[in-house]
Amino acid sequence: MIKNYIKIAWRNLKRNKAYAAISVIGLALGITCGILIFTLISYNLSFDNFHKNGDRVYRAYTEWHDDGVGRSSGVPQPLGKAFRNDFSIAEKTARIINFRDNLITITKGSDIKKFKEETGVAFTEPEFFDILTFPLISGNKKTILTHPNEAVVTQKIAHKYFGDGNAMGQVIKLDNKINFTITGILKDIPPNTDRRQEIYVSYSNMDQYTDKERENNWGGVYSGSEVFTLLKPGTTIEQANAAGDMMVKKHYTGRDLKVWKFKFQPLNDIHFNTELDASVDRKYLWALFFIGIFLIITACVNFVNLATAQALNRSKEVGIRKVLGSLPRQLFWQFIAETALITFVAIILAVALSFLTLPSINQLFTSEMQFNWAQLSVFIAIISVVVVFLSGSYPGLVLARFQPIMALKSKLSQKHVGGFSLRRVLVVTQFSISQVLIIGTIIIVSQLHYSQTADLGFRKDAVVLLPLPQNDKAKLTTMRNRLSEIQGVENISFCYRPPASQSNNSTGVNYDNRAEEEHWGINTKTADENYLKTFGLKLIAGRNFFPADSTREFVVNETFVKKLNLKPQDVIGKILSINGKHTTAPIVGVVKDFYNYSFHGEISPICIMPDYRGYSTCAIKINMGSAKTSLPAFERVWNETFPEELYSYEFLDDSINKFYQMDNILLRLIEAFAGIAVVIGCLGLYGLVSFMAVRKTKEIGVRKVLGANIGSILWLFGKEFCRLLIIAFLIAAPLAWWAMSKYLQDYKYRITIGPGIFLISILLTFIIASITVGYRSILAALANPVKSLRSE
Known part of the structure; x- marks a missing residue:
C-alpha cells in the first residue's frame, strides 16, 4: 500500500513539474533557515555546560546602588581572598585577572619571536582549574601555577610558539616584563565557552605586573578582575549573596555601606546577561526562534496554497478512485505520501544548503559552530513530521471529501477546495510575515546609519590610534x-x-x-x-x-x-x-x-x-x-x-564601529531571512497566478475578443493581490512597530519610527509582488484569444 502511494505520488509530481519545483524550493528554503537557526540557538545554549559540577559554579560581580544601579562583572581584587578565608560555603574559590592585547616574546639565542595576543593573558590562582574543568594534557594538575613564574598554555598556543617541539619547560616573556616557564598544556579551549584566554600565568606575579596597592584596594574595580567559586552541595545563591552583604559591612563605612553590593551569578547566566559583559541577548535568540517558526510556516502556507489550487485538476482522478471503492482515509494518506515525498526531497536540499551556508554564518559570528548530527537528526525528524502534516493535512482532507459524481461531471468549483477565501488568508499570512521582516530590516538599517553618521561631539574621521607600551x-x-x-x-x-x-x-x-x-x-x-x-x-x-x-x-x-x-x-x-x-x-x-x-x-x-x-x-x-x-x-x-614591542594601529572610526558589531550581525541575519520570506512568498504568488491564468484562459479569450486591452487583463489579476497585500500590511505594521520599539529601547539615543519607514515597506512589497504577478499575467494577456477559445 505504501509503495503504491509513493509510486502514484511520484507520477503526479512528474506530471506537474512546475508545482513540484516551487513546492520543493519553498520548503527547502524554510527548512534551511530552521536548521541554521536551530544550530545557532543550540550552540549558544551549550556555552560552558561541559564543566563538571557547573550547576554549582558561580561568578562574583559588583553592583553600585547610588544614582541608579551600575553593574560590573569585575570585583575588587581582595574580594576573592576575603570570601575564601571568611566563609565556609564554598569548596573552591579562585581569582583570575584578565588582560588583553598582550605582547609575548620568545627568545632563543639571537632569534626573537614576538606575538600579539588579542585574547590576552590571565593571572590565575591554581584553584581555577578545579572549578572550571578545562582538561590538562601535560603537567601536574595538583601543582600548576602554585609557584611564581609559571604558565599554562593551550595546545594551539604551544604549537603556535614552538611548532612540533615540546613546549613544556620553555620560557615566554610577558610585555617585556616577566619571564614565565610553561609547566602545563591545556587541551584546546572549546568554542562554546566565554573563557577565551589561552595563556594562564601565576597569580603570585601580579604585584610585579601592576600596582601592588590593588591587592588591598576595596575602592576600585577593574572589569577584568574576576572571582569564580564552586559552592558546596546544597548551598544556595541566596547564601552566597548574603556573604557578599557581610563583606560590604566588614570592608566599607559611611555611605559606601549602601552603595556597594557584591552578588553571585550562575555560570549558565554569564553568556546571556547583557547587564554585565555578555555579548548575546536571550531576546535575540527568541527573536531568531520565532523567525525560524515563521519562515517554516510561510513555506508550509505556500505548499497548502499551491496544493489546494491544484486540487481541481485532480478531481476526476479522485472521482474515479472513489467510484472504484477508495475510502476517504486512503485518499488522505495518498496525499500525505505525496507531501512526504516533496518534504523528503526538500530536506535533502535543505541539509545541503545548510552545510554550504554554515561557514558564512561562522564568519559572520566569528564562531566555530558545527552541526551536532545527533541533535540535528532529532530536529529534522520532528520538523519533517510537522511539515508533512501541517502542509499535507488540509489538501488531503479537501481531496478526500470530493463528491465523485460532481468530480466526474467537472462540476467542482473553487468553493469546493476552500476557494479564494482560504488562499486569501494564506497569502495574507505569508506577506504579513514578509513585511514584518522588511520593516525590521529598514529600522535596523536606519538606526545603524544614525549611529554612524550622527554628530558624536568629536571628530572621528582620519584619526589613527597607535599604542603606547x-x-x-x-x-x-x-x-x-x-x-x-x-x-x-x-x-x-x-x-x-x-x-x-x-x-x-x-x-x-x-x-x-x-x-x-x-x-x-x-x-x-x-x-x-x-x-x-x-x-x-x-x-x-x-x-x-x-x-x-x-x-x-x-x-x-x-x-x-x-x-x-x-x-x-x-x-x-x-x-x-x-x-x-x-x-x-x-x-x-x-x-x-x-x-x-x-x-x-x-x-x-x-x-x-x-x-x-x-x-x-x-x-x-x-x-x-x-x-x-x-x-x-x-x-x-x-x-x-x-x-x-610589536607595532599595530587602528583608525578611530573602525574602533567605534565595533560598538555596533552585534547590531550589524543582527541586520545581516534579518536581511537574509526577509529575503527568503519574500522569495517563498513570490514563489507562492507565481504558482497561484499561473493557476489562475489556466483557469481563466477562456475568460481572458472572451474579454480580448470583446475588445479588452492588456491593461484591463492585467488588472484582472492584480486587483485581487493588491487588496491582499494591503490587508497584510495592516496586520504587519503594528506587529513590526511593537517588535522594533522593543529593539530600539536598547539605545539611549535612537531614531523615531516614522510613517516613511512603513511607506517604504509597502512600496517595496508592491514592487516585488508586481514583478512576480506581472510577468505571468502579461504572458496570459498576450496569449492569442483564438487559441485560448479553441483550447476550451
Whole structure:
C-alpha cells in the first residue's frame, strides 16, 4: 500500500513539474533557515555546560546602588581572598585577572619571536582549574601555577610558539616584563565557552605586573578582575549573596555601606546577561526562534496554497478512485505520501544548503559552530513530521471529501477546495510575515546609519590610534617631535583612550570641598593639552588646561555641570577631587557633550586632565590624502621608539564601529531571512497566478475578443493581490512597530519610527509582488484569444 502511494505520488509530481519545483524550493528554503537557526540557538545554549559540577559554579560581580544601579562583572581584587578565608560555603574559590592585547616574546639565542595576543593573558590562582574543568594534557594538575613564574598554555598556543617541539619547560616573556616557564598544556579551549584566554600565568606575579596597592584596594574595580567559586552541595545563591552583604559591612563605612553590593551569578547566566559583559541577548535568540517558526510556516502556507489550487485538476482522478471503492482515509494518506515525498526531497536540499551556508554564518559570528548530527537528526525528524502534516493535512482532507459524481461531471468549483477565501488568508499570512521582516530590516538599517553618521561631539574621521607600551617622558617627547615632521600630520595627542572607547575608567567625585562625594561617578580621561584640538572637542566655558606632566587642572563636560544643577560658568575655578581625593585641582574649562560610549549608553559626567603616567594611546589626526606615505612613516618612528614591542594601529572610526558589531550581525541575519520570506512568498504568488491564468484562459479569450486591452487583463489579476497585500500590511505594521520599539529601547539615543519607514515597506512589497504577478499575467494577456477559445 505504501509503495503504491509513493509510486502514484511520484507520477503526479512528474506530471506537474512546475508545482513540484516551487513546492520543493519553498520548503527547502524554510527548512534551511530552521536548521541554521536551530544550530545557532543550540550552540549558544551549550556555552560552558561541559564543566563538571557547573550547576554549582558561580561568578562574583559588583553592583553600585547610588544614582541608579551600575553593574560590573569585575570585583575588587581582595574580594576573592576575603570570601575564601571568611566563609565556609564554598569548596573552591579562585581569582583570575584578565588582560588583553598582550605582547609575548620568545627568545632563543639571537632569534626573537614576538606575538600579539588579542585574547590576552590571565593571572590565575591554581584553584581555577578545579572549578572550571578545562582538561590538562601535560603537567601536574595538583601543582600548576602554585609557584611564581609559571604558565599554562593551550595546545594551539604551544604549537603556535614552538611548532612540533615540546613546549613544556620553555620560557615566554610577558610585555617585556616577566619571564614565565610553561609547566602545563591545556587541551584546546572549546568554542562554546566565554573563557577565551589561552595563556594562564601565576597569580603570585601580579604585584610585579601592576600596582601592588590593588591587592588591598576595596575602592576600585577593574572589569577584568574576576572571582569564580564552586559552592558546596546544597548551598544556595541566596547564601552566597548574603556573604557578599557581610563583606560590604566588614570592608566599607559611611555611605559606601549602601552603595556597594557584591552578588553571585550562575555560570549558565554569564553568556546571556547583557547587564554585565555578555555579548548575546536571550531576546535575540527568541527573536531568531520565532523567525525560524515563521519562515517554516510561510513555506508550509505556500505548499497548502499551491496544493489546494491544484486540487481541481485532480478531481476526476479522485472521482474515479472513489467510484472504484477508495475510502476517504486512503485518499488522505495518498496525499500525505505525496507531501512526504516533496518534504523528503526538500530536506535533502535543505541539509545541503545548510552545510554550504554554515561557514558564512561562522564568519559572520566569528564562531566555530558545527552541526551536532545527533541533535540535528532529532530536529529534522520532528520538523519533517510537522511539515508533512501541517502542509499535507488540509489538501488531503479537501481531496478526500470530493463528491465523485460532481468530480466526474467537472462540476467542482473553487468553493469546493476552500476557494479564494482560504488562499486569501494564506497569502495574507505569508506577506504579513514578509513585511514584518522588511520593516525590521529598514529600522535596523536606519538606526545603524544614525549611529554612524550622527554628530558624536568629536571628530572621528582620519584619526589613527597607535599604542603606547611605555610612559617614558623622553621617549614620548622624541616620538611626538618625529611624528609631527611627517607629511600629512595635522595634530598629535597622547591620551589614555579616544573620547568614545570600550575601555573607560570611572571613580567617585567630590565637588567644591563638599562634605561628601556626589551620588554619581565620573568618567576620567587622562590626556595632554592637544586632546581637545585633535578630536575637535568644543569649549563652551573657560579654557583648556595648560601643558603639564601631572594633574593640575581639569576640563569637564556639560553633563557634569547638569548633574550639579549649575551653569557652565558657575563651575570655573571650583575645586574638583577624584580617586578618593587623591587627585585635586581646579576646573578651568567646560566642553560640549560628546559620546563616551556607544548609543546604547548615556553620556557620562567626564573630566579630562593631564597625567603622562596614564597615557596608553597616541592619537594622530592626519590628512587622508597623505595616508599612503604617512602610515608607513608612523610604523618606522614607532618601531625605532619601541624596538622591543610589536607595532599595530587602528583608525578611530573602525574602533567605534565595533560598538555596533552585534547590531550589524543582527541586520545581516534579518536581511537574509526577509529575503527568503519574500522569495517563498513570490514563489507562492507565481504558482497561484499561473493557476489562475489556466483557469481563466477562456475568460481572458472572451474579454480580448470583446475588445479588452492588456491593461484591463492585467488588472484582472492584480486587483485581487493588491487588496491582499494591503490587508497584510495592516496586520504587519503594528506587529513590526511593537517588535522594533522593543529593539530600539536598547539605545539611549535612537531614531523615531516614522510613517516613511512603513511607506517604504509597502512600496517595496508592491514592487516585488508586481514583478512576480506581472510577468505571468502579461504572458496570459498576450496569449492569442483564438487559441485560448479553441483550447476550451
